[in-house]
Amino acid sequence: HAADAHRTDLMTITRFVLNEQSKYPESRGDFTILLNHIVLGCKFVCSSVNKGEEQKKLDVLSNEVFIKALVSSGRTCILVSEEDEDAIIVEPSKRGRYCVVFDPLDGSSNIDCGVSIGTIFGIYMVKDDHEPTLADVLQPGKQMVAAGYCMYGSSCTLVLSTGKGVNGFTLDPSLGEFILTHPDIRIPKKGKIYSVNEGNAKNWDGPTAKYVLVRFTLYLSFYAVAIISLELQTWFYDNDIMMNSMVADVHRTLLYGGTFMYPADKKSPSGKLRVLYEVFPMSFLMENAGGQAFTGKQRALDLVPTKIHDRSPIFLGSYDDIEEIKALYAAEG
Ligand code: AHG
Ligand code: MN
Ligand code: MN
Ligand code: MN
Numbered sequence: 001h002a003a004d005a006h007r008t009d010l011m012t013i014t015r016f017v018l019n020e021q022s023k024y025p026e027s028r029g030d031f032t033i034l035l036n037h038i039v040l041g042c043k044f045v046c047s048s049v050n051k052g053e054e055q056k057k058l059d060v061l062s063n064e065v066f067i068k069a070l071v072s073s074g075r076t077c078i079l080v081s082e083e084d085e086d087a088i089i090v091e092p093s094k095r096g097r098y099c100v101v102f103d104p105l106d107g108s109s110n111i112d113c114g115v116s117i118g119t120i121f122g123i124y125m126v127k128d129d130h131e132p133t134l135a136d137v138l139q140p141g142k143q144m145v146a147a148g149y150c151m152y153g154s155s156c157t158l159v160l161s162t163g164k165g166v167n168g169f170t171l172d173p174s175l176g177e178f179i180l181t182h183p184d185i186r187i188p189k190k191g192k193i194y195s196v197n198e199g200n201a202k203n204w205d206g207p208t209a210k211y212v213l214v215r216f217t218l219y220l221s222f223y224a225v226a227i228i229s230l231e232l233q234t235w236f237y238d239n240d241i242m243m244n245s246m247v248a249d250v251h252r253t254l255l256y257g258g259t260f261m262y263p264a265d266k267k268s269p270s271g272k273l274r275v276l277y278e279v280f281p282m283s284f285l286m287e288n289a290g291g292q293a294f295t296g297k298q299r300a301l302d303l304v305p306t307k308i309h310d311r312s313p314i315f316l317g318s319y320d321d322i323e324e325i326k327a328l329y330a331a332e333g
Helices: 002-008 013-021 030-050 055-072 108-113 198-203 206-216 223-236 246-256 275-288 319-332
Strands: 076-081 095-106 117-125 146-152 156-161 167-172 177-182 259-262 292-294 314-317
Touching: 013 030, 013 156, 013 167, 013 177, 030 055, 030 095, 030 117, 030 146, 030 156, 030 167, 055 076, 055 095, 055 108, 076 275, 095 275, 108 117, 117 246, 117 275, 146 246, 146 275, 156 177, 156 246, 156 275, 198 206, 206 319, 246 259, 246 275, 246 314, 259 319, 275 292, 275 314, 292 319, 314 319
Parallel strands: 076 095
Antiparallel strands: 095 117, 117 146, 146 156, 156 167, 167 177, 259 314, 292 314
16 A cells, blocks of 8 residues: 555655754754745745736735735744835734745746746744844845745646755645655756846856856857857757746756856846845755856855845756856856
């Protein structure tokens, strides 16, 4: 009856995290309660996306659901959402020790073209019950205690790390539970796919242009010339299979290897992606899966944000591929 045993031994995300937390005698289940409320928000967005809600409404709806779920968990003290200009300080009666930074709906411009979209979140923990301030979330990504994303595609997959590896859970709609389907995800050491929006190619700096060229065409010595050939190249290669949805692009990179890049360019010298709730959570996951995350200048998780919506260039993915990018930036000096 092995199959039956397997069928009845349901490793839900709640049970998985409880197992993990039980290794910490001092943990009182607070993290599990917090996570359950994040999971509630993900289930809501998953069902709304499947109902075909239109984008604008979904951007607002998902933000409201996550804020209400997180506040009602009684385990948070400050929240940062991509959709809110200012941080949300939780009312004293409902405060806990966790700070959650999140992008309620990432890639939302893709809703109408069927590309998977997602929710991204990162979790910091404060040490005591002081009055929450922005300083509690303007911390380097390496201080996060957990991070994850939920991808709303053909199925709903939640990928989570609490700092000891990465695990993936798939929503079983008949149970309404996220079941462990991708235990201990490890990103391949080297990949064949890079994902970058080449629309910005003419504004890239040297190392980025070189890296992209070295991957797919003979490297030409002057990257100015390289850009021209890159223009030509975009017509002949379908190599930047970037889906313009960070969650979908990162999920593919995590499972198949390769790199995801949103470099700086002349138009946006800090790149486009936001540090707290896009760069840090995805970098945290990549490092926990054996990959790397680099800003062009430093390890992404060492960045110290100064404002809650700060942006940073980001190169993340397979260990060896990112080493190549780091070498190109080091050579540029
Ligand atoms: P969001 O939908 O949360 O605003 O984020 C969109 C981001 C990210 O998903 C993606 O990698 C990037 O925007 C794509 O930007 P471009 O369309 O400029 O390439
Ligand atoms: Mn986003
Ligand atoms: Mn968003
Ligand atoms: Mn947005």
